[in-house]
Amino acid sequence: MKTKTEWNQRRETGVGEECGVFGIYDIDGKDVASSIYYGLCALQHRGQESCGIVVSDTRGERGNIAYHKDQGLVSEVFKADMLASLHGNLGIGHVRYSTTGGSTRENAQPLVLNYIKGTLALAHNGNLINAPELKEELVYGGAIFHTTTDSEMIAYCIAKERVHTRNVEEAILCTSRKIRGGYALVVMSPRKLVALRDPFGLKPLCIGKRGHAYVVASESCALDAVGAEFIRDIEPGEMIAITKDGIISNKELQQEKRAHCIFEYIYFARLDSTMDGIGIYDARIRLGRALAKAWPADADLVTGVPESGITAARGFAMETGLPFELAFYKNSYVGRTFIKPTQKERRSSVRIKLNVLEPVVRGKRIVLVDDSIVRGTTMANLIRMLKAAGAKEVHVRISAPPFLYPCYYGTDVPSNDQLIASEHTTEEIRTLIGADSLGYMKIEDLQTVVGDLGICKACFDNQYPVSEGKESRI
Template sequence: MFFDQSEMVSGTDSKWKDECGVFGIFMNKPPASTDAARNTFYGLYALQHRGQESAGIAVSDGDSIKLHKGMGLVSDVFKTRHIDELPGHIAIGHVRYSTTGGSAVVNAQPLVFHYLNGMVALTHNGNLTNTLELRKRLATYGSVFQTTTDTEVIANLLARYSQDKMEDALAKCMIDIKGAFALIIMTEDRLVGVRDQMGIRPLCIGNLNGDFILASESAALDTVGAKLVRDVKPGEIIVIDKEGMRSLQVVHSPRQAHCIFEYIYFARPDSTLDGINVNRARRELGKQLARECKIEADIVIAVPDSGTAAALGYSETSGLPFEEGLMKNRYIGRTFIQPTQQMRELGVRLKLNAVPEVVAGKRVVMVDDSIVRGTTSKKIVQMLRNAGAAEVHMVVASPPTKFSCYYGIDTSRQEELIANIMSNEQIKEFIGADSLHYISMEGMFAALKNDADNYCAACFSGKYPAGIEATRINN
C-alpha cells in the first residue's frame, strides 16, 4: 500500500502508545484508614509510564465504594485532600491510555457500578477482540452503556451473571470474552485478579507485611515496599478477602503468549515479568544484536531511555565503548502534546539533544528499541549529523514492526508502519542512516532464552495467538 512520506514527516510522535496500568490492595486495616488509597496512589505513580491520559482510585470500607478519577497524570488528578477522602481497607487504581474507547473522563477507570449483589469496581488492562459482538448481544438483552470502553462490556457481563457468586460469574465471563486482559475487581469485601488464558497482559501478586497486592508490574510492588510472590497464571482467578488468598485455575490454554513488547519497550526495566527481569532481557537483546550486526564504528550510543539497556549489551559484546551521545529532557513525558506544526517539528529536539563533544567526528552505532513510523528516527539521525557525527549506523533491538496490535497496545494503523510499506533499504534512506540493522526473530527469542511459543510477537509476524475480530468501537 502506498503511503506518502511527507505525511510521515509531519505526523505526531511515532513511538508506540502505552497501554494501561492496574493496581489493587487488600489491607488488614481499620475501615477509617487511608493507607489502602495511599499505597494505591504510590503504586499508580510507579505505573505512570503505562498510561498518562487518566487516573483513578476506588476504595471500599466494607460497606460502600468511593471513587475519585480524572483526566491527566496521577499527580494532576490526586492531591492530599483526595486521598484523605478515600478511607477504606481495599483499593484499586488505574492509569489509562485509550486503546478501545475515546479519551474522555467518562471512560476513565475504575468503573464503579451497582448490580444484584452490591457494588463493584473494575479496572482493565488489555483489549477485547470481540467487543462489538458482545455489545450488540448485551444490548439486545437490555444492557445500557454509559461509556465507549470494552471494560464496560465486562461489567455488563458480570451483572448478567450476578445470580452466581463472583468467582463463578468471572469464570463465565472468561469463556465469553476474547483477546487480552488483566483485570482487578473490587467488591465491598474482596479483591479479585483475573488474567487472560494466554497471559498476554501481565499481572503479578505481592505481599506487604501480610497484606496482598495485585499489580501490572513488580516495580509497583517495590515502590510500596512489597515483595513479589508470583505472577498470576494465565487463565487464573485470584480471590483475596479477610480469609487470605485463594486461586482458581479456570481456563487451561495449550500455550502461553506473553506480550514480547513488554520486554522490548513497555515495562519498566526494574520490573520482573513472568520470571524474566526486563533490564536483563534488554541487555541480552543488545548482546544478540551485536553478534548479528558487526559494524566498524567508534562508539555506541542509546536512544534513551528504552534503548539504553540494549545499547549497553551491544557495547559489552562488540567491545565498542558506550557513550551518552543523546541526552533526554526528563521533564517531558511520553505523551508530550504537540499542538502546532512548528511544535511537531521541534518535538524531538525538546525531548532529546545530541552531545557534539561525544559524537563529533565519530562513527556512531545508535541503538533503539524499535522503529514505528520512522519520523523520530529520521530526526535523531539528522540531529547527530548536525552535531558532527561522521557516520550513523542504526541498530534496532526488535525485528521490523509490520503489523498492528489488537491486544491492548495502540499502535499506528498497519499502513502507517514504515516496515510494512518500505524495504529495509528504503527505510535506511528515509531516516538518513549509513546502515540499518534489526535483530532477527530467531535472535530475539534466543536472547530471551525461552520458546517462541511462549510469546505474542504478532506485531512482527502477523500471527495473532488470540485471533482478530472487530476490535474497535471508537478511537
C-alpha cells in the same frame, strides 16, 4: 468476527489501550489510598492520559465505596486532600493510555457500577477482539454504555452473570469464557479483591504481600513502590480472590499454550520489573548482545535513545567491545513520544525532549540503538540532530524486528498504513530516515532473549494467538 480492516478502523477511533492496574486489600484495616497512589506512580509509564482510584471500607457492617478519577497524570489528579478523603482498606487503581480519539474523562478507570447485587469496580489492561459482538449482545439486552471502552463491556457482563451466580468470582469466570483477547483484570466488590489474567498470558499481572496486605499489580516495580514483597506472577488463566480470610486461587481457565507479549520485554515494561521469571533489564541486555552479533558495525561508539534504547545499547557495546556513551540529554519532564495520542504531539515532544551532547558525537561514527521504528519520524529527527552536531556516520540498530502488523490486544502498534516497515524495505527505510546503515533484530533471535517462555510476536510475524476466530477461544 470483524475483519482486520474493521479492526484497524476501530483502533483509530481510540478503543485499544495499554494500561496499568493495581489492587490492594489490607486485612488489618489500614487505609490504602496512598498505597494505590504510589503504586500507580510506579506504573505511570503504562498510561499517561487518565487515572483513578476506588476504595471500599470493609471495617463497618457494609462496605462503603469512594472513588475519584480524571484525565491527567497521577500526581495531577490526586492531591493530598483528595487522597485523605478516600477512606478504605480495600481498593483498586488504574492508569490509562488510549489510541487516538479515546482520551476522555468518561473513559477513565476504574469503572464503577451500581447494580442489583451492590457495587462493582473494575480496572482493565488489554483489548478484546470480540468486543463488537459482545457490545451488540449487551445493547440488545438493554445495556446503556457511558464509555467507548471494551472494559465497560466486561463490567456489564460480570454484573449480568452475577445475578445467576453464587458470588462475584463465579460471575467473573463466566464472563471470562465469553471474552476473547488479552486482559489483566482487577475487580473489586465491597469486600473482595479479584485478579484475573487471560489464559495466554498476553498481559502481565503479579501478586505481592506487605504485612497482612495483599497487593496485585501489572508490574513488580509497583510492588516495590509500596514496600510489598513479590510473591509470584499470577499465572495465565489464573484467578486470585482475596478476602479477609486470605487468598483462593482458581485455575479452571488455564491452557497449555502461552503467548506472553514480547513487546513488554523489548519496550513497555519498566526496567526494574520482573515478568514471568525474566528480569526486564537482563532481557534488554540480551537483546543488545543478539543485535550486535547479527548486525556489527564499524564505529567509534555506541549510544542509545533515552530511555528506550539505553539498555540494549549497553548490551550491544558489551558484545562488540565498543565504548558506550550518552549522546543525548533527556528532558525528564516530557512524556514518552511513542504513547502521545497524535502525530503532531509526537513531533512536538521529540523537539523538546532530547538534545544532543555535541562534544560526545562530533567527528564520530555512531551506532544508535533504539527499541523500534514505528512511523520513522522520531528516528529521522534524531539522526538529523546527530549529524547537525557533527557526527560523521549514524548506524541505526533496532532491538525489535520490523513492525509489520497491528496489535489487537492492547499495545499501541497502529494500523498497517501507519507502519513504515509495511510499505518499505529496510533499505528504503534507511534512506528515508537518513541512516548510514540499518539493522533490525532478527525475529528468530527473540526466543533466545526469553528462553523457553511462550511469546506473542504477531506484530512481527502475523501469527496471532487469538485472531478472527482461527484459534482456540478464550
